[in-house]
Amino acid sequence: MKVLVVGSGGREHALCRAIANSPLCGALYCAPGNAGIADVATLVPVGSEDVEGLVRFVQDNAIDFVVVGPEGPLVLGLVDRLTALGVKAFGPSAAAAELEGSKGFMKDILAKYGVPTAFYGRFTDAGAAKDYVRKHGAPIVVKADGLAAGKGVTVARTEAEAFAAIDEALVDGRFGAAGAEVVVEEFLDGEEVSFFALCDGENALPLASAQDHKAVGDGDTGPNTGGMGAYSPAPVLTPELEARVMREIIEPTVKGMAAEGRPFKGVLFAGLMIMNTPDGPVPKTLEFNVRFGDPECQTLMTRLKSDALAALVAAADGVLDGIDLRWHEGTALCVVMAAEGYPGDYRKNTEIRGLDAANAVDSVTVYHAGTKRAEDGRVLSVGGRVLGVTALAPTVAEAQAAAYRGVDALDWPEGFCRRDIGWRAVGR
Known part of the structure; x- marks a missing residue:
């Protein structure tokens, strides 16, 4: 097959x-890719949200299969355009991608099909949203409805913080069209975990759990980022809880989306909160994403023994029930190296040395994200999150130690990382 992967991050390097x-x-292309992806695929100078340019490349080069990495082109309908041309693609239609493209739509689907989640309200009027906050009190969560590059969520510890977040979206227009509506929802307290499942419109095949580290600093301090590291599997999601997540969250959502006439094909990424109750741990749905996470994908692809392409094609073809996935034992752990200043204004065009030395560390793979040659x-x-130094080892502690050996082999003074990735699992 001639395969095109769309995107330029660490997720896409892992997929490639x-x-x-x-x-x-038979042949692998990536648009637009990065310096690391260039080692395994032919780079195509077309942006990941340039739908017309991507469709033109697919047609001109007789591409057989397209794997869409980021959410942007999915929400813009890239898969719909390819399907209309008779080209197979991995990823949901624009109608199904609304599970990520609209938080309000996602919450309505969960409510309609009985999927456990936080109580919520949808608002376009700031006054009504503030009345809802007054009724329920703080802490409470305010979310811009649309795609806001990870910046549209406020966990408000006080009512005043919630009011400010509502004004920021609905009055000041900080998020543009993405913030023309807000979702105000219950604050859930517990331990966050990610869970991934391949879907073919009718069936769901569990992949694995992972846990990422959103805050920029050690000990989960400082502002939130796109993710400073991850590991898989996450011990908090026991086999019993995983079965419950499939039964109560993933499968009802897939069946519900089919019933809505929006069959979901691709990967369903559930952001979960594991809440401790008198009856034991209970999973609730924080959000759905309609693509692999980054940096979670780096850990999943490192652990996957089976043929990744065969599984992605099966999801597109609607035959996931014939796929059986095998995984490496142990833990994969990814440490993100970010550019100085991230997640604020960060330095660009600094030279990264020592990549060969880092990749030579036993069990370590360095995935590129924001790089160019x-x-x-x-x-x-060239980006904020630049590298994902990933190790596979029998235990999480060994994977952590190996990943940091890889980090220390790099020569990049303008980069930094957290030094405690995996701390929860190590502590367990």
Whole structure:
């Protein structure tokens, strides 16, 4: 097969490496890709949200299968355009991608089909939203309805903080059209975990759990980021809880989306809160994403033994019930190296050295995210999150130690990382 992967981050590097290892893959392209992806795929200078440019490339190059990495092109309808042309693609239609594209829509689906989640209200009027906050009190959560690049969620500890978040979205228009509506919902207290399942419109095949680290600083301090590291599997999601998540959350959502005439194909990424109750731990749904997480994908693809491309094609073809996935034992752990200043204004175009040394550390793979190769061959940083140093080992402590050996082999003074990725699992 001739395969195109859309995107340029660490998630796409992990997908490209896994797909390149498949005997089904004859030629691999990535648009727009990065310096690391260039080692396993031919880079295509087309942006991930340039739907017309991507469709043109697919047609001109007789691409057989397209794997869409980020949420943007999914919400914009890239899969719909490809399907209309008779080209297979991994990822949901625009109608199904609303599970991520609209938090209000997602909450309505959960409520309609009995999926456990926080109570909520949807508002376009700031006054009505504030009345809802007064009724329920703080802490409470305010979310911009649409895609806001991870910036649209406020966990308000006081009513005043909630009012400010409502005004920011509905009155000041900080998030543009994405904040024209807000969801105000119950604050859930517990331990967050991510769970992934492949879906083919009717069936759901469990992948694995992972736990990421959103805050920029050690000990979960400082502002939230796109993710400073992750590990898989997450011990908090026991096999019993995983079965419950499939039964109570994933399967009812897939059946519900089919009933709505929006069959979901692709990967369903459930952000969960594991709440401690007198009856034991209970999973509730915080959110759905309609693509692999980043950096969670790096840990999943590192652990996957089976042919990744065969599984993605089966999801697109509607035949997941014939797929059986095998995983490496142990833990995969990814430490994100970010550019100085991230998540605020960060330095760009600094040289990254020591990549070969880091990749030479036993069991370590360095996934690229925000990198490019200069004309003279040097690898430069061009993004906020730049590298994902990932290790696979029998235990989480060994994976953590190996990943940091990889980090320490790098020579990049302008980069930084958290030094405690995996602390919850190590503590357990």
